[in-house]
Amino acid sequence: MFVIPLLVSSSCREEFMPDVEKYDNLLVVDGMITNEPGPYTIRLSRSSNVNKPDYNPLPDCHVILHEKEGSSEVLKEAEPGVYKTDSSGIRGQAGKSYKLEINTPDGDHYESDFIPMQPPVPIDTVEAELQYRETNKYSRPLGGYQFYLSAAPAEQGDSYFLWKLEETYQYRSEFRIHMIYRGMGIENFPNRDSLYTCWKTQDVPQIFVGSTKGLTSSKIDHEPIHYISTETKRLQVRYSLLVKQYSINSSAYSHWKAIKEQVAGDDFLFSSQPYQIRGNIYNTDNHNEAVLGFFTVGSVSKKRFFFNRPDAEFFYNTCVPNPDLMALAYTPPEEFPVYLTNTDEGTAFASDYCFDCTLWGGVLEKPDFWVDE
Numbered sequence: 001m002f003v004i005p006l007l008v009s010s011s012c013r014e015e016f017m018p019d020v021e022k023y024d025n026l027l028v029v030d031g032m033i034t035n036e037p038g039p040y041t042i043r044l045s046r047s048s049n050v051n052k053p054d055y056n057p058l059p060d061c062h063v064i065l066h067e068k069e070g071s072s073e074v075l076k077e078a079e080p081g082v083y084k085t086d087s088s089g090i091r092g093q094a095g096k097s098y099k100l101e102i103n104t105p106d107g108d109h110y111e112s113d114f115i116p117m118q119p120p121v122p123i124d125t126v127e128a129e130l131q132y133r134e135t136n137k138y139s140r141p142l143g144g145y146q147f148y149l150s151a152a153p154a155e156q157g158d159s160y161f162l163w164k165l166e167e168t169y170q171y172r173s174e175f176r177i178h179m180i181y182r183g184m185g186i187e188n189f190p191n192r193d194s195l196y197t198c199w200k201t202q203d204v205p206q207i208f209v210g211s212t213k214g215l216t217s218s219k220i221d222h223e224p225i226h227y228i229s230t231e232t233k234r235l236q237v238r239y240s241l242l243v244k245q246y247s248i249n250s251s252a253y254s255h256w257k258a259i260k261e262q263v264a265g266d267d268f269l270f271s272s273q274p275y276q277i278r279g280n281i282y283n284t285d286n287h288n289e290a291v292l293g294f295f296t297v298g299s300v301s302k303k304r305f306f307f308n309r310p311d312a313e314f315f316y317n318t319c320v321p322n323p324d325l326m327a328l329a330y331t332p333p334e335e336f337p338v339y340l341t342n343t344d345e346g347t348a349f350a351s352d353y354c355f356d357c358t359l360w361g362g363v364l365e366k367p368d369f370w371v372d373e
Contacts, residue, residue: 024048025046026047026290026291026292027044027046027058027102027104027108027110027291027292027293028043028045028047028291028292029042029043029044029102029110029279029292029293029294029295030042030043030044030045030293030294031100032246032297032298033065033090033092033117033295033296033297034092034299034300035091035093035117035120035299035300036092036300037087037091038085038087038088038089038091039084039085039086039087040065040084040090040092041084042063042065042082042083042100043057043081043082044057044061044081044102045057045058046058047292057079057080057082058104059077059080059081059105060077061077061083061102061103061104061105062074062103063075063101063103064101064102065085065098065100066098066099066100066101067090067096067097067098068096068097068114070096071090072090073085073089092117092297092299093117094118094120094299095116095117095119096117097114097115097117097297098114098115098117098297099112099114100112100295102281108285109283109284109285110281110283111284112281112282112295115249115251115252115295116249116297117297117299118159118160118247118248118249119155119156119247119299120245120299120300120301121151121152121154121155121161122152122303123149123150123152123245123301123303124150124152125149125150126147126148126150126241126243126303126305127148127150128147128310129145129146129147130143130144130145130310130311131144132312133229138315142229142230142231142315143310143312144230144231144235144312145227145235145239145307145310146226146227147224147225147226147227148223148224149163149220149222149223149225149243150220150222150223151219151223151245152219153217153218153219154212154218154219154247155218156218158211158212158213159212159218159247160209160210160211160213160247160248160252161210161211161220161245161247161248161253162207162208162246162248162252162253162256162296163208163210163244163246164203164204164208165203165204165206165208165225165226165241165242165243165244166201166202166204166244167226167234167239167240167242168199168200168239168369168370169199169233169234169235169236169239169240170197170199170236170238170370171198171199171200171234171360172196172197172198172233172236172237172357173195173196173198173354173357174318174319174354174355175350175355176192176193176196176341176355177189177192177195177339177341177355178192178340178341178342179339179340179341180338180339181331181336181337181338181349182337182338183331183333183336186325186328186347194364195356195357195358196357197237197357197364198357198358198363198364199362199365199366199370200360200362200363204241206260207256207259208225208226208260209253209256209257225243226241230312230313230314230316231314231316232316233314233360235307235309235310235314236309236314236316237309238306238308238372239308239309240304240305240306240307240369241305242302242304243303243305244301244302245301246298246299246300247298247299248296249297252280252296252297252298255277255279255280256294256296258277259277277292278290278291279291279292279293279294279295280294280295281293281294304369306371308373319350319351319353320350321341321345321348321349321350321354322348322350323345323346323348325340325347325348
């Protein structure tokens, strides 16, 4: 992980080349405590020059998690710069407050204030709406799902949320394997569906935040979160979202909202005025020292949702099979086996990527949580 200076956009635009040296070697803190069982992870690193980005973990620190009027726990360094609580150690609880303390090998002392954990708010529904958007790549609008989240009413008036999403999608290869070539003639392939269907699970990298402040009710309703187009195979068969809704305080909301706004701009290095999004960790001996990152305290509720393939045209690249079987004789042995399929033009071969779904990063085993249509 490396940190770059973040900039505020404005209507007056001029090219700005930041003074990157002032952002070198700053402490970067990334961690969270929730009401779920631990272990909780705190990552510490040093920022690098934006012209030479690099991840610089900060090892050998003494990191302590404090519960106000309660216990404390010293985190263990699992790997350089990565500090974890014990799985049976301290556990977050709504209504209690928590503080992070960091002592570096150089003798610097950092900490946060005590941060109260807000009560969790249940997720109600996530809905998918088919929407079409104009792009420069295609002559007609590109379809996709826009997801909208609604939550139960919050106990307090003004509530703030951070959402983290994990997606799992079922997808298929372009072709089933009907035959196989190993250099000694074409053979029948016994299980033509064996590499045809896969599932892939990954985090959605975007930042999603929301608030009930200024709303007529204390309820998040039809909040736009995630969008997926039909330019990939993610919506090809069936799609699932695991939504984690963190109830956070206004300070954490402001921080993550500012990060979201900066990351959303593809020209953030050319805005008029630079500024740092400072976190909630400070040097106890030098409050003017910039510390980046954030220690987030939030209770979580989570819920999984499933969605079927949209009724829309898909635009991802497809495979073109080659029916010239004479070309197989020139295949080097290191490329064996060669998969073949039956087409309208007869038997044809293609790249392994057209047959083997695992080459796209998925697995053949259906997840335990998966629900078919």
